[in-house]
Amino acid sequence: METLLSVIIIFGLLVFIHEWGHLYFAKRAGILCREFAIGFGPKIFSWKRNETVYTIRLLPLGGFVRMAGEDPEMIDIKPGYEIGLVFNAARKVSKIIVNNKSKHPEALVVQVEKIDLEHQLVIEAYNDEGERIQYKVDEQAQLVQDEQETQIAPWNRQFGSKTVGQRALAIFAGPLMNFVLAVVILIAFALFQGMPVDEAKIGDVTPDSPAAVAGLQEGDQVISIEGQPIDTWEEMTSVIQQHPNQAIVFEVFRNSQQQAISVTPAERVGQFGDPEGFVGIARPTEFSLMGSIVFGFTQTYAFMTMIFEVLGMIVTGQFSLDYVAGPVGIYNYTGEAAAMGIFVLMQWAAALSVNLGIINLLPIPAMDGGRLIFIGIEAVRGKPMDPQKEGLVHFIGFAFLMLLMIVVTWNDINKFFM
Incomplete structure (x- = not known):
């Protein structure tokens, strides 16, 4: 868990x-x-804020941001279609009802003659009297299909x-x-x-590790290993890694006194797959x-x-x-x-x-x-x-x-x- x-x-x-x-x-x-999605596959839950739907999906293998214009628009309205138009206070089309128009009695039903939702943002259509009228479309108008709303994407938003x-x-x-x-x-x-x-000094010592068993302590200043002078942490770990399962002698300063301590590094798989030694000390x-x-x-x-x-x-x-x-x-x-x-x-x-x-x-x-x-x-x-x-x-x-x-x-x- x-x-x-x-x-x-x-x-x-x-x-x-x-x-x-x-x-x-x-x-x-x-x-x-x-859409802003975490995961792929079916939606677990979603919510909408401003223009974007935020979703959590079933398969936690990544995520995506769906930007307008990256994929073909799913709703295609062609001349001859009957659609419903809902207007806002500025008398611009705010909703375009693609189907199920009977569920929207407030919508004006027209027959499309010309529609441009990318550049000119206009719909030219015939009303019930057979008159051809041009309607301006709001930049944030919604296409409603199967009662699902999709915001239009004018070219400047793609x-x-x-x-x-x-x-x-x-x-x-x-x-x-x-x-x-x-x-x-x-x-x-x-x-x-x-x-x-980057000091040749012992930090935390892991309990029951080779270093702890040998008697190395936090604060020990390492002078040399196997007679090789040691000045940095990198030099110290390099020598340790080269001696898995081999006893090596640490010369350390502790409480103003120099001591020799024999340590046998354990073996583990290194970064590139090769065996390397470690003794269980932190930097x-x-x-x-x-x-x-x-x-x-x-x-x-x-x-x-x-x-x-x-x-x-x-x-x-x-x-x-x-x-x-x-x-x-x-x-x-x-x-x-x-x-x-x-x-x-x-x-x-x-x-x-x-x-x-x-x-x-x-x-x-x-x-x-x-x-x-x-x-x-x-x-x-x-x-x-x-x-x-x-x-x-x-x-x-x-x-x-x-x-x-x-x-x-x-x-x-x-x-x-x-």
């Missing part, structure tokens, strides 16, 4: 902040955002009407917010837990507001660098997909992080947020990065790509991603349950 709750909170937060980035900058550009820069920012804002979230989480981590410093910390802010940015950059290194190794074949985690693997690792405490979970959430931002920016069709590539091509060509061709590319990319997700998930199942 703890793992499930942690996953729901973390993934809900990561997806929410990502999609909120899209929503905020799209609305700033004047784009009509029809995604495609905005400048290349505005559209690019609306797309880039999602991953950007994931990077911002990571920075905020890591600043909070440093403020409450302390900012890790020393200090508390500083400015230092915490700097730590938030530098650690986020460190996560980004590490993820790009792994991606590079995957591309060059130096890193097996067996070590890439899908939903099942991430669920399992999140449970392990939650069991280690809130501060480990915070660092894990920050790393996931950075990972989500980077993966979304990769130039893969159907991802934010793929969409930015098409916007960039438009900027160079001076005209947009054919929407049907672009849609086909995104569809193929999405199908590839789903196939990759199935493969990675199967690997996760084999790894953790078989």
